[in-house]
Amino acid sequence: xxxxxxxxxxxxxxxxxxxxxxxxxxxxxxxxxxxxxxxxxxxxxxxxxxxxxxxxxxxxxxxxxxxxxxxxxxxxxxxxxxxxxxxxxxxxxxxxxxxxxxxxxxxxxxxxxxxxxxxxxxxxxxxxxxxxxxxxxxxxxxxxxxxxxxxxxxxxxxxxxxxxxxxxxxxxxxxxxxxxxxxxxxxxxxxxxxxxxxxxxxxxxxxxxxxxxxxxxxxxxxxxxxxxxxxxxxxxxxxxxxxxxxxxxxxxxxxxxxxxxxxxxxxxxxxxxxxxxxxxxxxxxxxxxxxxxxxxxxxxxxxxxxxxxxxxxxxxxx
Amino acid sequence: xxxxxxxxxxxxxxxxxxxxxxxxxxxxxxxxxxxxxxxxxxxxxxxxxxxxxxxxxxxxxxxxxxxxxxxxxxxxxxxxxxxxxxxxxxxxxxxxxxxxxxxxxxxxxxxxxxxxxxxxxxxxxxxxxxxxxxxxxxxxxxxxxxxxxxxxxxxxxxxxxxxxxxxxxxxxxxxxxxxxxxxxxxxxxxxxxxxxxxxxxxxxxxxxxxxxxxxxxxxxxxxxxxxxxxxxxxxxxxxxxxxxxxxxxxxxxxxxxxxxxxxxxxxxxxxxxxxxxxxxxxxxxxxxxxxxxx
Numbered sequence: 001x002x003x004x005x006x007x008x009x010x011x012x013x014x015x016x017x018x019x020x021x022x023x024x025x026x027x028x029x030x031x032x033x034x035x036x037x038x039x040x041x042x043x044x045x046x047x048x049x050x051x052x053x054x055x056x057x058x059x060x061x062x063x064x065x066x067x068x069x070x071x072x073x074x075x076x077x078x079x080x081x082x083x084x085x086x087x088x089x090x091x092x093x094x095x096x097x098x099x100x101x102x103x104x105x106x107x108x109x110x111x112x113x114x115x116x117x118x119x120x121x122x123x124x125x126x127x128x129x130x131x132x133x134x135x136x137x138x139x140x141x142x143x144x145x146x147x148x149x150x151x152x153x154x155x156x157x158x159x160x161x162x163x164x165x166x167x168x169x170x171x172x173x174x175x176x177x178x179x180x181x182x183x184x185x186x187x188x189x190x191x192x193x194x195x196x197x198x199x200x201x202x203x204x205x206x207x208x209x210x211x212x213x214x215x216x217x218x219x220x221x222x223x224x225x226x227x228x229x230x231x232x233x234x235x236x237x238x239x240x241x242x243x244x245x246x247x248x249x250x251x252x253x254x255x256x257x258x259x260x261x262x263x264x265x266x267x268x269x270x271x272x273x274x275x276x277x278x279x280x281x282x283x284x285x286x287x288x289x290x291x292x293x294x295x296x297x298x299x300x301x302x303x304x305x306x307x308x309x310x311x312x313x314x315x316x317x318x
Numbered sequence: 319x320x321x322x323x324x325x326x327x328x329x330x331x332x333x334x335x336x337x338x339x340x341x342x343x344x345x346x347x348x349x350x351x352x353x354x355x356x357x358x359x360x361x362x363x364x365x366x367x368x369x370x371x372x373x374x375x376x377x378x379x380x381x382x383x384x385x386x387x388x389x390x391x392x393x394x395x396x397x398x399x400x401x402x403x404x405x406x407x408x409x410x411x412x413x414x415x416x417x418x419x420x421x422x423x424x425x426x427x428x429x430x431x432x433x434x435x436x437x438x439x440x441x442x443x444x445x446x447x448x449x450x451x452x453x454x455x456x457x458x459x460x461x462x463x464x465x466x467x468x469x470x471x472x473x474x475x476x477x478x479x480x481x482x483x484x485x486x487x488x489x490x491x492x493x494x495x496x497x498x499x500x501x502x503x504x505x506x507x508x509x510x511x512x513x514x515x516x517x518x519x520x521x522x523x524x525x526x527x528x529x530x531x532x533x534x535x536x537x538x539x540x541x542x543x544x545x546x547x548x549x550x551x552x553x554x555x556x557x558x559x560x561x562x563x564x565x566x567x568x569x570x571x572x573x574x575x576x577x578x579x580x581x582x583x584x585x586x587x588x589x590x591x592x593x594x595x596x597x598x599x600x601x602x603x604x605x606x607x608x609x610x611x612x
Contacts, residue, residue, distance in 0.1 A: 010447070017448055025464060148590035150540040152547050152559075153582045156566045160579075164572045250450075257454060261544045265566060276548050279463045291460070 007306055011299050018295045019077075019288075023070050026284045033062055073288075082289040086282065094289045097274065102293070105270035108186050108193075109259045113252070115194030120201030121244070125232050127202065128209025128240070139202070146199035151258045155192035155265045162188060189266045193258050197251060201244055208240035215239075241312055249305035256294055343598050346591030353588055357406040366397040368404040368556060380574040389580040392564060398580045405556040405581065406588075408469060412542045412557070413535040415473040420480030421531065428485035429523060432492025433515055442485065449482035458541065459550060467553045472545070476538045487530065491523040525603050532596035536589045543585065558585045 033056065057063045064072075076083055082094035127139045146154075162168050212218065213236055221231045260272030267273075271290055278286035356363065366372070372387070372395045373379065379395035381387060389398035431442035461475040495501060496519070504518050539558070545551045546559025547566075558581050565571060565578030 014448055022460065025460065144590070144594070148536075148593050149586055150543055150589070152544055153562060153586060156562060156571070156578055156582065159566070159568070160571050160575055164568070254454070257544075261547045264547055272548075275459070276550075279459060279550075282463075287460070 007303060011303055014299055015292070015296060016074075019074065019292055020070065022288055022291050023073065024066070026288060027066060027069070033057070077292065083285045085286060086284055094285050097286060098271070098289055098293070101269065101271050101274045104186075104268055105256070105259055105263065105272060107183060108190055108263065108268065108270065109255055111183075111186055111190040112193035112197070112255055112259065115190055116197040116201065116251075116255075117248075119194060120198030121205060121237075123198060124202040124205025124244075125209055125237060128206040129213065129228075129232055129236075131206070131210050136206075140206075143199040143202045146196050147203065149196060151193050151196050152261050152265060154195060155189065155262050158188055158192050159265065186268070189259075189262045189268065192262050192265075193255060197255065200251070201247065204243050204247055205240060208243055209236060212236045212240045238312060242309075245305055245308050245312065248308075249302045252298065252301035256297065343595065346594045349587055349591045350595065353406055353584070354410060356403055357410050360403050360407060363403075365400040365403060368396060368400040370397070371395045372397060380570070380577055382574070383576055390574070390576040392577050393570060393574075398561075398577065401556050401561060402558070402581050402584050405558045405561050406584070408552060408555055409539050409542060409558045409585075410535075412469060412473050412476065413538040415469075416476035416480060416538045417531055417534040419474065419477035420484050420534065421527065423477070424481040424484030425488045425523075425527065427481070428488025428490075429492045429515060429519060431485075432489040433496055433511060433519065439489075442489070446482040446485050446489075449478070450486075454479040454541075458545065459548070462545070462550050467550065469552060472542065472552065473538075476541050479541070480534060480538070484527070484530065484534070488523060488527065491526050492519055495519055495522050526600075529596045529600035529603065532592045532599070536592040536596070539585070539589060539592075 033053065062069075073083060080095065082098060084093055085097070123139065123143075127136045127143075130136045149157075209232075218231065218236060221235050226235075259270070260275060262268075263270045263272035264276060271293070275287065275290050277283075278290070366387075372381075372391060374381065374395075379391055380393050381391045381395065383390040387397050387399065389402060391397055392401070427442050427445070431439040457479055458472075458475045461478070462471060465471050501514060501518050504514050509518075542551060542557055543559030543562065546557055546563050551557050551560050561581035562578055562585070565575075565581070570577055
């Protein structure tokens with residue numbers, strides 16, 4: 001129980017540390033007032049502008065101290081209110097924008113992750129059980145190819161071959177509603193993310209499978225005459241999954257980052273393109289909200305990985 | 319029934335002659351040396367000006383590859399071959415600079431943490447955990463947007479993102495050596511921590527870290543390419559990422575795929591070589607490690 005208490009404490013501490021860092025950096029290094037009002041922010045002569053500046057300062061709480069503003073933001077954030085945008089009107093609220101964009105990114109990431117595991121794990125088990133055959137050498141070569149090609153380059157290649165030459169899958173994401181009927185348009189971007197990822201899983205799992213298959217309990221299972229598939233997936237896979245689970249935690253965060261880039265290539269209006277737009281407009285509250293969402297999902301992912309560890313290997317729980 | 323021999327996994331170790339660096343090492347190494355050499359010597363090589371427009375009267379660019387332009391030209395009739403080399407200068411510089419910085423900082427933090435333990439170890443481990451919990455790309459984007467988009471800023475930012483993985487590896491490697499007999503012997507003889515760190519631990523830790531340098535350079539080049547796609551790479555000049563992005567628009571890609579595929583090919587060959595040599599060296603040194611036990 002103390003172990004989980006510590007893990008939850010750590011999770012919250014990291015979220016607070018990251019939010020303070022981001023909040024502080026954006027307010028100290030940037031100039032929020034300028035981002036809201038534009039060039040008139042520095043005007044101290046025209047009384048009309050001075051009134052506007054005063055109003056904006058009050059609306060966005062810029063006349064309060066930094067810790068006070070952080071506290072106010074944190075209080076709102078916990079209740080699901082991400083504040084107002086840095087624009088002359090502050091509309092629409094950040095929560096609304098996020099609510100519109102986030103499902104697309106999550107769908108893309110989820111699809112990419114499913115593909116990654118669905119390809120990577122059977123592939124790793126297969127080549128681990130046939131190590132040093134010709135077929136294993138070939139699959140290792142294929143894996144090496146995908147490990148070395150960055151996902152954005154693969155996205156461009158797939159875009160060209162599958163989208164333009166073969167004309168099989170839709171190229172552009174059509175944002176027209178309803179979203180869930182458009183989900184097939186995410187297949188090509190998801191594959192661009194999944195193939196390099198699954199190759200990494202394959203390499204790791206293959207090595208671990210080779211080690212596991214030399215254990216005595218595998219010999220025992222073979223001696224009992226169990227079917228090959230049963231031995232591979234019921235006996236050998238579970239103790240081989242340890243490093244795969246670790247990678248799953250690390251990759252989960254990287255996957256969101258990759259989704260962000262691939263989204264831009266395929267023109268999917270998700271969180272990635274929102275982040276790019278907000279950065280160009282210096283719309284810090286939106287950036288802050290996205291940073292918090294990405295960090296939270298990353299930390300929670302690591303937490304889930306810890307739970308998974310104890311499912312695979314009960315000794316960890318002590 | 320399947321025969322038992324089918325399940326029999328072979329020994330995962332390399333054969334003995336793998337101790338010598340073979341063709342599998344020198345082929346990718348040759349490519350890396352070639353590309354680094356060309357990048358370094360670009361100003362004195364007889365290359366076309368990467369910013370010059372080679373417009374042919376009566377024809378619309380981009381022009382396909384020809385004897386004149388080996389990799390074709392882009393939409394503005396600029397020579398792709400010299401642009402890729404010009405991009406190599408920046409991409410490789412960012413890769414090597416960021417890795418050098420993250421290895422100096424992360425390596426020092428990790429090794430000291432592994433050696434002195436105590437509060438410094440807890441501090442360093444927590445720092446690594448926080449850095450790892452911060453999505454790398456977001457960190458990079460924040461810093462680049464808030465400061466500027468120069469080669470130095472981008473390299474430093476990628477270096478910060480690399481500190482935690484390098485530091486953790488350095489700490490783990492140091493921990494595994496810190497309790498070994500030769501360190502205890504040095505300590506008994508009255509050696510101070512600084513001497514143990516540089517004379518006893520560093521030569522041992524640097525071997526597993528060495529292979530990671532090449533993998534790190536590859537990762538940094540990829541990261542820079544990703545930033546280019548977000549429009550966040552260098553403000554001026556070419557990088558491989560920017561060149562690929564320039565050719566990745568659906569129209570350009572359909573009518574003149576060479577604009578994107580030239581830089582993609584060169585970038586892929588470089589990344590594959592770096593990864594291959596990195597893996598090769600790691601296995602090479604692993605053989606030495608396990609060879610002692612047998």
